[in-house]
Amino acid sequence: MQKPLFGPSGNSEEFYESKLTSTIQAPKWLKEQGLDAFEYSFGRGYIMSSQTAKDIGEEFRKNGIALSLHAPYYINFASQDEVLLGKTMGYIVTGIKFLRNFGADRLIFHPGSAGKMDRHGAFLLTKQRIIDFANNLEEQGLLEGIYLCPETMGKSQQIGTYEEVLQICAGNKHLIPTFDFGHINALTQGSLKTKQDFLNILNRSIEVIGYEKTANAHIHFSKIQYGEKGEIRHLNFDDNLYGPNFEPLAEALIELNLHPRIMSESAGHQSQDAKEMKNIYENLLAQRK
Template identity: 25%
Template sequence: MFYVGFHSSIAGGFEQAALKAHELDATAFALFTKNQRQWTANPITTEQASLFKKTCASLGYGKNQILPHDSYLINLGNPDPVKRQKSLEAFLDEMHRVATLGLDTLNFHPGSAVDNSDRQSCLKLIAQSLDEVLEQEPSVSPILETTAGQGSTVGSTFEEIAKILEYCKHRDRVGICIDTCHIFAAGYDIRNPEAFANTMEQFSAILGFDKLKGMHLNDAKLDLGSHIDRHASLGEGFIGLDCFSFILKDQRFSQIPLILETPDSSRYADEISLLKSYSPGV
């Protein structure tokens, strides 16, 4: 079964994310558990969590169809100990919020080697941060998202993500999310059958598909290897539509949330319908 959806808003309550996804016939959805541009938020109440869980259950959304995302402010690889601690505390809070909602994964961007600090040290700090958090929140798995490699961000190559896992003591509890725009911007070609197969062979060899716990399906506004993170609507960027048909015909991408983060939310319904048309298993 393929689970296709979009990043849904929690405006009006956490349950609204599920209701909005259901309205567009999505079989998956992503959400932030708080304002992604702020460090802190009010705790999730028992009533809020209960309503979210009941709504998801009534609409048929299991936790394997939902991919929460953390705040964009967090940088677990920050070399400044004070700033890293702030990120660490915010990330742990996000993990607790996910657990409160009855979910078990948290998608996040690995981090950035601030002021061109050493990248290997950054990767080690991210792994150390994950170990600290995982020891305090045992019910949620962090999901490392591939990046475009913009600026000093790390995690744009499969090898860098593998290094984070290598440095992490609790690597068995860490998953990976592939963002199609990001890997394309990072230099991984996915536009035709041969290129797609080659890229996924690299992923399999370096990281393994057992680690894949979610995907973000986005076209790219800029060409291959731009290292610029600019999403485009499906079929309106440099990736093109073929890549998404490859994904929806490949069982390696089934049973995980396939999430649209395309820029025009008015097109979500059409994009979901398009993705579903590629596979009888949706």
């Protein structure tokens, strides 16, 4: 049985407290911690040489840690400005080059923001542009072995409810969803509480994009503080107020036999909380046998 992979998004406090300073030291440390995956963020831009990326990627391969990259936050496929739209596409192309340098296979990105546009019109535009762009990249042979992973977002003006992300991902075989359950929970004012709440989303995913893509989906998991308009800030598993809790998701994953890559985006506690999620999953699995 193929199992989910667990790991942190970015280096955690615990990593730095271990007197480690640089991402090239992360793979060996993650392996020692019993973790399986890592997400490196280029959220603030691609600030790294291709040689450094190759060197870091080599360490991840050697230690058997699955590596994903997060593209810059200013990607916006809903942009009404042709120059900015060109830049958005350039950020994806550069992200693919970095995936090749690192030997990584997933590029996570935020689809776009409606801004002052009509929300639904902005979604339709975003969907069509992402699908056309992915088809174009695929025709050029640039997506072999690669997944582009649009993320579910936590604020109402951002494109990326889970239904929207599924509709986008239905358009090309290289598009798979990043379910950010903290975002989904924040946007829906705390709707994710029971196993059934998670099953509803995952079964809908199987219906729209199929079992394979759902089984291999990317997941961001953290507790997130929210207000009326959604996401406010990321918390860690110490929080008892906002949620969501990981147990019901783990139960749903086991029930549907899904093995996604699950990244902790907890505030500072990414590695501890990734280990906690892995423990919760393993314990539930053992109880079922």
